[in-house]
Amino acid sequence: MGFFSKLFGIDETPTVDLAEVISKGAFLVDVRSRGEFQSGSAKGAINIPLDVIPQQIEKFKDKETIVVFCRSGNRSGQAKRMLNEKGFKNVINGGTWQDVAQLIKK
Secondary structure, eight states: OOHHHHHHTOOOSOOOOHHHHHHTTOEEEEOSOHHHHHTOOOTTOEEOOGGGGGGGGGGGTTOSOEEEEESSSHHHHHHHHHHHHTTOOOEEEEEEHHHHHHHSOO
């Protein structure tokens, strides 16, 4: 993994079809602050801010696929790395909340 990939949590594994993963019921997690989340997010997402993920780790257990996202993809990259370090292998950095929101079927 390259320096910037590691720094920003960019996954160098093969690309997944994010729309398909979402359509199959992925666990959608907006890792922005509560205020940011309240101003808009992807339909069906829950808010677990990046800084409280360690205290909320139980909410991620037994989820088939987890998609984390934020404003720019940076915090979600950190969240993905944090969850991977806790043993979760089914985590996808969805990038921005707008990217995820537009993939959700209305």
